[in-house]
Amino acid sequence: GTSNIADCDWMTAEEAARQLSTTSSNMTVMPAWVIDKYGGSDVLRFTKNASFPIIHYPNEVIVKVHAAALNPIDVSMRGGYGAATLSMKRDPLNINQTGSEFPLILGRDVSGVIMECGLDVKYFKEGDEVWAAIPPWKQGSLAEFVVLSANEVSQKPKSLSHTEAASIPYVACTAWSALVNTGGLTKENCTSKRILILGGSGGVGTFAIQMLKAWGAHVTVTCSQNAERLVRGLGADHVVDYTAGPVEVPLATLEKFDLILDNVGGATESWALGLLKPWCGAKYVTLVTPFLQNTDMLGIADGMLQTGVTVASKALKHLTKGVHYRWGFFAPSGPALDDISEMVDAGQIRAVVEEQFAFSQVPQAFQKVEKGHARGKTVVQISGGGGDDSQH
């Protein structure tokens, strides 16, 4: 609804665009959507007076945001998910001297233009078009500018508009971390592998299908029936409708898999590990982990201890059956995005933008993501230069 908009210092889309049109190096404030406390969609507040980002370390860059995208973690973080761990990491030196994470800017994806480089930055210069996934402990991209480490940033694919490019980095870095770093897959070792993606129609799934197909894997995907066309269009070889009945039944009739990427979680792990080839290094990697819930609930030290105990006991239990059990996590990576940028420009990976919103419509964009049932990504256009706004 619009109630959350009425009580903030609201402006129209045209006014927002005007606000965004000029920058100067002595600027101290910028427009942004912030939260001042954790909660529902009513905590999102538009302000023209968010602190302008400052380069604190010589390897940092300031990026002028052209487009941002939302992920499920933005909704979770708005509600306080990971607060203990993330706020400690966010400002370990208490540079802001506030002792508080607020006002907090959400938004984990950015496509934009480098505006300023720290003294040690070699690979970027002012004016470069870049994209990045922003770690959850940093201020986000629902703002005119964002500060990042240069090693989190990468040259944006030339073939994509900023709007399209913003839809990729966070899910791409997550899929890369889970499949490559944790799962051990590479572009060279995928051709003979059978991969199962549980939950193929959302952000991570629509990206992972394309990357694995580009690397020559055989890809089976579970999704709702109405997403079958989408995932087949992205290259899925075999599609199983999870809404037609217990999905483990049809999956159990298939040849066993070398790797399972689980984007669904819940009871899945009670049956999914049985779908792996035993005793050949096959891995189950789940992205749905209780790591931050543990630290929220138990504090950082006890939460990490609990996490370590849980994951070690599960890994051991499954190792005795000849398969590996792993938790996958998002990891920011400019170098991974460099490789992905090349794959995009080579036509192997495309942006899957389900819906796009103006900067003035951030609360509506959140509502869209909260409803679930994503078919690709939800993007927010922040400033001009979004280029072609075509939907896919």
Ligand SMILES: NC(=O)C1=CN([C@@H]2O[C@H](COP(=O)(O)OP(=O)(O)OC[C@H]3O[C@@H](n4cnc5c(N)ncnc54)[C@H](OP(=O)(O)O)[C@@H]3O)[C@@H](O)[C@H]2O)C=CC1
């Ligand atoms: N550990 C980490 O660091 C990270 C974890 N994640 C987590 O990974 C998961 C996926 O993220 P993301 O792709 O961005 O989320 P999205 O919201 O974009 O997509 C989720 C998709 O899963 C589908 N889905 C829901 N239930 C099932 C089911 N039982 N079987 C198959 N498909 C299902 C939904 O469609 P429909 O309901 O219509 O079928 C939707 O398309 C989320 O839980 C997210 O929190 C993501 C990034 C990093």
